Structure formats: C-alpha cells, structure tokens
Amino acid sequence: MRGPVVVLGDTLLDRDVEGVVNRLCPDSPVPVLDETSAVDRPGGAGLAAVFAAAQGADVVLVTALADDAGGARLSALLAAAGVQVYPLALPGATPEKIRLRARGRVLLRHDRGGASGEPGEPSDEVLRVIGSASAVLVSDYGRGVARQPALRDALAATRAPVVWDPHPRGPEAVPGVHLATPNESEVRELIPAVPGASRLATASRGAQGLRRRWRAGAVAVTLGGDGALLCHAGSTPLVVPTPGSAEGDTCGAGDRFAAAASLALAEGALVSEAVQVAVAEASRFVAGGGVAAALPSDLAPARSAPGQGVFRSLPRGGMAGDPVGVAAVATLLREVRAAGGTVVATGGCFDLLHAGHVATLQAARQLGDCLIVCLNSDASVAGLKGPDRPVMSEGDRSRVLSALSCVDAVLVFDEPTPVATLSWVRPDIWVKGGDYATGGGDDATALPEAEVLRRWGGNTVVVPYLDGRSTTDMIVRTLAEQTR
DSSP: OOOOEEEOOOOOEEEEEEEEEEEEEESSOOOEEEEEEEEEEEEEEHHHHHHHHHTTTTTEEEEEEESHHHHOOOHHHHHHTOOEEEEEEOSSSEEEEEEETTTEEEEEEEESSSSOOOOOOOOOOHHHHHHTTEEEEEESSSSSGGOOOHHHHHHHOOOOOOEEEETTOOOOOOTTTSEOOOOHHHHHHOOOOOOOOHHHHHEEEEEEEEHHHHHHHHEEEGGGGGGGEOOSSSSSEEEEEESOOOOOOOOTHHHHHHHHHHHHHHOOOOOHHHHHHHHHHHHHHHHSSSSHHHHHHHTTOOOOTTSSSSSSSSSSTTTTTTSHHHHHHHHHHHHHTTTOOEEEHHHHHHHHOOHHHOOOOOOOOSSSSSEEEEEHHHHHHHHHHHHTTOOOOHHHHHHHHTTSTOEEEEEEOOOOHHHHHHHHHHEEEEEEEEEGGTTTTGGGGGGHHHHHHHHHHHHEEEOOTTTTTOOOOOEEEEEEEHHH
C-alpha cells in the first residue's frame, strides 16, 4: 500500500446491554430485562475502521466527534483499536444505538443523540491524507459527514479507489467511485422495484440504475446469507455466493463487507476479486459470532456501566462540582466554542506540583480562553515513571490542579500518551514546557503531539520553563536528606 486506508463517515457509539428476562412488567405486558453486562464499541464508520485496523492496515478515520461523554468514549475506543482519528467538530450530541439483548437476541433498540448537526470544516491535513490514501471507504450513516462539500471535492479528486457504502438518508456517491456497496433494502429505497420482478432482477436493475446515476465503476448489492450481486460495465451481473450457510447476528456484516473490499482494492485486486474476498469475510464474520467475537482483543473486554470509560468522570478523591472529568470538560468546550474562543490544553503527570509546573500553566492560560489539563492517571504514571510513582494519587493531583486560578478543567487519562484525549478535546493550542524550550527539540514540531494536532489544524507551542525544578530531583533530594 502506498498510503493509509482512509475510512470517512459518521461514527456512532454502539452499546450492547445483555441481561436476563424472568418476568413481565407489572404495569404493562412487556418483558423486564435485568442487566448483567454492557459492552461499548464504535459503530458506523468507526466499526468499519476497527475492522480494517484489525487486519493490520494503517487506518485513518475521518469522522465528526461531539463535545460530550460519548465523543470521549469513542476517542478512547478508537485509539485502543489502533485507528488514527482525524476529527471534525460535531454540534450536538453523539449518536448512540443501544441494543437490549437477552440470550443473544435483540429485544429492543434505543437510539439517542437527536438530529444530526452539520460537521465542521476539515483541516488541510484531512484533505492531504485523503489525497495520499491507498483506498478510501465512505461509510455513510446519513448524518452529514459524506455530505460535507470540501470532503466531497477531495473524494472526487483522489486517485485512490473509493468504495461507497451508502445510506438512504445520505447524499449520492461522488461521481466515479470504484465500487458502491448498498444492501437490498437500500437499493429498493434508491431505485423503485418493478412489481412482480424476482429478487435477482430487482437487485440487478437497482445496481445498474445506481451505477449509471453515480457514474460508478461497479455496484455490489449485498444479499445477506446469499452473498452479493456485482454489476459493472458488462451487461451480465456476477453473482458471488457465500462459501457456506451461516446464521447469527448480522449486525456489522455490511461494515465488514465494505472494509474487506476496500483493503483488497488497496492491495491492487480487481473489483470482482475484492467482492469475492468481501463475501467470504462477511460470511466468516457472521458464522464466527458477529461483532462481539470479531472485535480486537483490546476492545472486546471493554465492558462498562453507563458513563464509565478510559476518561474518568470523577477521579478518586474528587468531589461533585469540581471542574474535573468528562462532563466538566464537555461543558467548558461547548461554552468556549460557542463564544468563538480559543481552547488551550497541556498535559503531564504533575506529581508534587512545583513552581516550574505553575509557570508553565500560567503561561499556557494566557494563550487562549480556557486551559484544560490532561493528567496521567496513577496507572499511566507508574508505567512511565516506575512502580514507586506517583507520590500523589490522581485524585489529589486533580484537586490541586483544579484549585489553580489558571486551570479551567482537568481530564484524567489512562494511556501512556494523550492521543485519544486530544482527538476528543481538539484543542486549538497544545502547550509544553521544559527542555523542549531549552534545546531539547529543534522546534515545536519536535513535540510528539504535533502530528496529532495537525489533524484538525491545531498548533503546538512551547513556553519558558523554570530551570532547576524537577519532581524527580525533588524526590531524590528528599530521600537523600532522610538517609543522612
């Protein structure tokens, strides 16, 4: 592959709530589900990106993320799956699909998040990565990303093969896509069927109609357990059957099909070869247990109660009302951005807060309208500094930082680096102090977070650091004095 596989589209937060039903509700004849577990995962374009990354591909996801807890959760899950997120702003709430399940069957699906807002403008870096892709998958879920004008222009201009997985509420595919992958019901909504026509005739007529309308190279209509029907330049369609019968949960099978076809095209396969690969992959996916069994191992066990996740809503030792956690940061982001303000962020362990830390924080706050501190959790600090650190718990560190007048909010994260945190917060400015400003790096681009900030057009800067201040040195000197 000459570049990354780019997945572009709407990402949702999916939650499967598993439980048992032993009784009916006393006030209405409906089953009562006693919840036993809940599993969060990226849905929509995010799920397609996770599938592609699980196959070892270098995957970039261009999607819109909201300033809420759902957006934070998605950032963490996508980062854990190895997906590089190039986020756009998303007004409103994260779209969520909650499936209530018992014995492997869905009893009810609860959608929330409201009407979709118009996603923000893509950065120059987003447009560049689309142009450098080895393949692009447009995973449209009808919520606006695939309709964004600058993105559509970039898709029309790229020389990479484009796979378009459409949605009836979404826009038409850009002209010239290599392959469109609607399912049967989507084809019937987009191209009215002829009364009395057979299933294959309806699929073939719909595929040819979409191919002409979109000026697409080919259209593959997925037929569930019966495989797919491919229509291209020839008059005779190609039917690709499944390698064997498979029953099970088909949720996510379309995303698996589109992701597999995109990866095959990125490797140089013919469209017919890519569709055969995709049918086989989607069949194995369903037969193997569906989305729960197919998720990477670092995502599959990510079970949580509502509101929990990698980002901490209230660190240990915190108190309700503190400017700490996802809810506090989300509120701050909405207020500052609604007023057209500049969001500034910085990060670190901040163990044994000293004058050097305070100088950096004060200088950072002067650069914008709010300052968010991304704080390494206790587990993260121990992984970076050793088992004897931190000296102060994350709860105490959060409380001390949030008490400073120059700090507007604190967000605790568990990973070694704040990449997932930054992808959600999307600060306009990321600030570092220390040896970056005193010869440790040639310029601001030496910061490890600089590449991440470029994804949404943010900037990295350094600020002066007070020499001679170091938490590690303080600890060493204290221990030395105790042993005299």
